[in-house]
Amino acid sequence: MRVAIIGAGISGLALAYYLQKLGVRYDLFESEPEVGGVIKSMQHGPYQLELGPHSLQMNQELEELLQELKLEEDVLRPTPQSTHRYIRKDGEFYCLPSTPKLLLQDSFFHWRTKLQISQETQLPPQEIPEETVSQFFQRRFGQEVVDYLINPMVAGLYAGDPDKLLLERTFPGLKELEREHGSVLKGLDLQQDLPSKPVVSLVNGLQSLPQAIASKLVSLHLDHKVEMIHRAKGKYLLSIQHDVEGLGDEEFDAVVIALPAHAAAELLDFTSPGLAAALYNVTYVPLTVVHTAYRKHAVGYPLAGFGALHPQKENPFSLGAVWSSSLFPGTCPPDEVLFTSFIGGSQAPEAAQLPEAEILLQVHEELRENYSISSKLPVFQHCYRWPTGFPQADMFINDVHQLLELLEPEQLYACANWLTGPAVPDCVRHAKQLAQKIYSQRPSFP
Known part of the structure; x- marks a missing residue:
């Protein structure tokens, strides 16, 4: 054969x-x-840039493959603070609770939304042909969850629009939880003892x-x-x-x-x-990746986490930013911080196609506002375009x-x-x- x-x-x-x-x-x-x-890495002077995926979430097959390729020693583990994920809401960053139970105790959602979340276990399962991600989460958890959690998450993971992406092709595991347990929360509660999948990078990109x-x-x-x-x-x-x-x-x-x-x-x-x-x-959507570096002392916001996502409701320029130097400190000089911003995707394809100078300026201005940055100009910026990088x-x-x-x-x-x-x-x-x-x-x- x-x-x-x-x-x-x-x-x-x-x-x-x-x-x-x-x-x-x-x-x-x-x-x-x-x-x-789409896996592209670049060493630009002292900066280690990821132009495609910025990290890998380990699974069994990937772990075995890295071992077989003798790449175990090149695996970079993120800092412990990388478990902290942020979402921007009403002009402020909120650290997203790691479990549904903690989410109900947090002030991120309105009390009506938290009440709807707490009642999800009582909802009967439904089979809806070609159900979108938004439709699924709206009927089980409410519109605020779609607007401020699912929308930015789908944009960050898939450069996509939850109103268009199919649930069974995007998050099939969640649909299985509804089928098997009658409730997403019941199914997640049974999975709490499963080990989390670590995020990693590689020394040379x-x-x-x-x-x-x-x-x-x-x-x-x-x-x-x-x-x-x-x-x-x-x-x-x-x-x-x-x-x-x-x-x-x-x-x-x-x-x-x-x-x-x-x-x-x-x-x-x-x-x-x-x-x-x-x-x-x-369907393919364009995405532009921008890396921006500042002197550490010029950044007024504590970058203790993986990064931050921007819901469409906030009218942002970028989909969000990974705090690359907080995740993997070797990506830039020790006295600097490095952001990786993502522009465009399914919800704002025109932004990814703007002239490069305008993209760089708007990213810089957004970062300055979001992170209380005093520098008038970044130390370093780099722009890379994916005209048709992400299938939907x-x-x-x-x-x-x-x-x-x-x-x-x-x-x-x-x-x-x-x-x-x-x-x-x-x-x-x-x-x-x-x-x-x-x-x-x-x-x-x-």
């Missing part, structure tokens, strides 16, 4: 790695000269993870752009740019698409036009899932963040599961 994997982001790399461990022949094609996809995987692969082909997929007599043939090895003459038993949805659609126009049409409909799990994604299931008998698969969600650990888990599925089907091939 031979498998073609197209795209060397974290999903494609992890899939190739697990197939190689299982002894399955594969070829991994990447059109760019480097691997990693998160991009060292995809680079470490790539260094182990025996059949990785960089600067090889696949232009078309052909299927004939149950086999796949690829049209490949810069094909000096003659790989376009090879037959593949299976193909795995590990590309952004629209790039995947272009490849599949001829082979699978139905899936291609669905992939063209996948909205109503259009269901067609993609259904069509992919129908195409599995033809050995056409997908392994990408528009399928699993943007979290790197979820991409790694899905890649491992898909590798096992492909391996288990080997006997059906001669």
Whole structure:
């Protein structure tokens, strides 16, 4: 059996790695000269910048992968104060309580909202087709929870809009709690004894993870752009740019698409036009990432936490900011603080597309106001744009899932963040599961 994997982001790399461990022949094609996809790190003088994901939430698959890649010693643990997460409300920052019980004791929500939260255990479960995240939380916890907790959280995690994202594609675990226990709070209460998943980074930046995987692969082909997929007599043939090895003459038993949805659609126009049409409909939103540094003595607000999110109700410029130097102190000089701000997303796409100078100025002015910063100018600023960086799990994604299931008998698969969600650990888990599925089907091939 031979498998073609197209795209060397974290999903494609992890899939190739697990197939190689299982002894399955594969070829991994990447059109760019480097691997990693949206995982991008940059050392800019004394500043360690993460341009994509800023940290990883550990799960079993990721922990095992880091051990196998000999990256355990490079793992950076955050400071203890990183458990403190803040949300801006009425012009002030509130430290978010860590449990529903503490939330009911806090002043963050109005007493009517807290009463509704306390009565959630009495609500009957409901099955609502294509229920959005907002609809779910509004019916179980109330509109204030949607406005000041779910809205900023979804914007921070997915650059998304809870009014559009589907609950079962975004937070499937919460829906399962409602089904199994009749209540989200009852289910969460039973899970309190489970260990929390730590957040980590890597000494040389998160991009060292995809680079470490790539260094182990025996059949990785960089600067090889696949232009078309052909299927004939149950086999796949690829049209490949810069094909000096003659790989376009090879037959593949299976193909795995590990590309952004629209790039995947272009490849599949001829082979699978139905899936291609669905992939063209996948929604992507722009996001701009801005890093800003100030002298520590110029910042009047104590940065003791992970960072702060900004609800849309507050009319912010940015979605929020990670307090990068408080989370991982080595990201900037010791006498400075480093913020990572996120602009745009589904709720304000036009902000991400403003001229760079205007974005930098507005981020600086917002940070000055929010954190009582006395400096007229930052010590350092850097801007990076993702024009189509984040796929959205909205109503259009269901067609993609259904069509992919129908195409599995033809050995056409997908392994990408528009399928699993943007979290790197979820991409790694899905890649491992898909590798096992492909391996288990080997006997059906001669």
